Amino acid sequence: MQSEGEPLTAAPNVEMTNNLAEQTVKSYVINRKNFLFSDTEKGADASAAVMSIIETAKRNNLDVYGYLTHLLTVLPEWGENVTDEQLESVMPWSKSLPDFCRQEYDEIRQ
Numbered sequence: 001m002q003s004e005g006e007p008l009t010a011a012p013n014v015e016m017t018n019n020l021a022e023q024t025v026k027s028y029v030i031n032r033k034n035f036l037f038s039d040t041e042k043g044a045d046a047s048a049a050v051m052s053i054i055e056t057a058k059r060n061n062l063d064v065y066g067y068l069t070h071l072l073t074v075l076p077e078w079g080e081n082v083t084d085e086q087l088e089s090v091m092p093w094s095k096s097l098p099d100f101c102r103q104e105y106d107e108i109r110q
Contacts, residue, residue, distance in 0.1 A: 024055060060092035066100040067092065 031051070038044035057067045071090060078086055089096045 024059075027051065027055065056092050062092055062097075062101050063103045066103060067097070070098060070101050 031047075035044060035047060038047055053068070053071070054064055057064045074090060075082075088094060
């Protein structure tokens with residue numbers, strides 16, 4: 001325990017900038033003009049959902065193209081009554097994702 005008047009010995013582990021937050025919303029800012037062309041509320045919701053999936057995949061170090069390919073292949077096969085276990089198996093942090101979802105960009109180009 002630190003006594004009164006004693007200087008702090010360790011600095012808190014807090015980043016002094018908001019760069020991470022700015023980088024995260026950058027793609028939304030770039031695409032905001034594209035969102036003007038969403039003719040319907042459902043179209044805007046779909047665009048927001050896809051952007052959310054892409055950003056989550058990036059934050060989990062997944063190959064975005066591979067992950068989206070996997071989702072668009074597996075999800076339609078399940079139909080409308082999807083179980084929690086099925087959804088958990090395709091989450092970006094799931095250990096059951098195929099290897100091509102985890103490849104880095106440099107590995108894909110080779």
